[in-house]
Amino acid sequence: MSMSVIRTLKPNVTEKEAMRTFSSPGISAFLWRMRSGPLRKIAAAYVPFRLYRVRYELGRTPHTRLFALDAVDGSLDLFEFPRVPADRELLSFDSRNRLTAALSEDRSIELLREKVLRIVFQQGFFKLREPRLEITGEPNEIYLPYWLGFYGGGETARCRVMDAVRRRIEGAKASAFFEHWLAA
Numbered sequence: 001m002s003m004s005v006i007r008t009l010k011p012n013v014t015e016k017e018a019m020r021t022f023s024s025p026g027i028s029a030f031l032w033r034m035r036s037g038p039l040r041k042i043a044a045a046y047v048p049f050r051l052y053r054v055r056y057e058l059g060r061t062p063h064t065r066l067f068a069l070d071a072v073d074g075s076l077d078l079f080e081f082p083r084v085p086a087d088r089e090l091l092s093f094d095s096r097n098r099l100t101a102a103l104s105e106d107r108s109i110e111l112l113r114e115k116v117l118r119i120v121f122q123q124g125f126f127k128l129r130e131p132r133l134e135i136t137g138e139p140n141e142i143y144l145p146y147w148l149g150f151y152g153g154g155e156t157a158r159c160r161v162m163d164a165v166r167r168r169i170e171g172a173k174a175s176a177f178f179e180h181w182l183a184a
Contacts, residue, residue: 005093006095008143009091011145011164012164036152037153042147043150044145045145046095046099046143049069049141050141051140052135053135053137065116071141074112077170099181113135116135146170159175160175161174
């Protein structure tokens with residue numbers, strides 16, 4: 001992992017807040033510690049996301065939404081933005097704790113199409129006459145911040161993930177995503 005300047009969305013969770021969440025006395029944190037061992041340390045990690053503008057019609061109403069898909073393997077949850085993040089909402093700095101984009105543009109669009117169709121169908125399956133999406137890529141890739149809590153130790157270390165923008169603990173899919181990156 002070489003050092004390089006990345007542009008990341010400003011986190012909404014400080015290191016101190018993340019530490020407090022990972023070591024909280026709540027039921028979820030307690031069960032995690034019982035299964036995985038004690039919290040050993042935390043670290044920030046940054047995931048590259050590509051921005052896409054998606055246009056579709058629901059009923060006869062046109063919709064335009066801005067989604068971000070992770071550029072590593074497309075498995076993380078989509079982010080939705082009201083607009084392209086402005087420079088004042090981004091930080092630029094050097095970091096080795098960043099994942100590398102590995103997903104081709106074609107595969108990104110294919111995965112995005114599937115995920116957006118699921119979202120649209122949830123809004124009103126019967127209102128969608130023809131599932132036709134117009135997807136346009138935005139020019140800049142941005143990184144999104146996550147906090148990783150490391151539990152256990154030695155061969156049995158586990159990773160718990162907090163989305164540092166949405167301020168929420170992620171599930172097993174995100175934990176597996178980061179554990180795979182750390183093992184590589």
